Amino acid sequence: MPSAIAQQGARQRDIAAVSAQASLDPIHAGHTYVLTGLQSLSQRDKVDLISRAIGKPVRWEEVPPQQFRQAMLAQGVPEDVPERIIGFWSSLSSQQTMPISPAVEQILGRPALTFAEWASEHAAAFWN
Structure with a gap:
């Protein structure tokens, strides 16, 4: 059975799609994949993207x-x-970014979703 390590930046939809694909294709048996998004973003970058997605300043x-x-x-x-x-967070600064992995694109044949896409899809949750 394959396993995946979803790192900061991996989106739920990508994680689910990779899990499904890896479970169906025996070529993935016994492999471990590190899943990330396409971009390495600082916390401030993420907050800025959420702010844009909801059309309201967030700090x-x-x-x-x-x-x-x-x-x-x-x-x-x-x-x-x-x-x-x-x-975990004390090991990072608010400006530090994380490494990215090509695993999502390699397994799914499409790029990983961006944080901006995720923020737009979940904008309503940030209003509550």
Whole structure:
């Protein structure tokens, strides 16, 4: 059975399509794929694209780790989750980007969806 590691930037629709294709084609058996989007974007870049998608200014604001931890725990998230998220995000700066992988295009024969496409498709969720 193939496996995929969906990294920051991979879109749900791409992940589902790759999973389906990899499950149907035995050539993928035993392989692990890293799935990403087409672009390596900073958090500020993503916020800008969401802002454009909803037609409303949105700003990026760093939150102190303790405030983030308390907010997550108040929502009922298990105690280990905020620590793992804080650990991941503290390893990045708000301007740092992640590597990209060609796996989505190689498996599906089409480019991965862009963050801008994803933001446009999910614009209504950002209004709530």
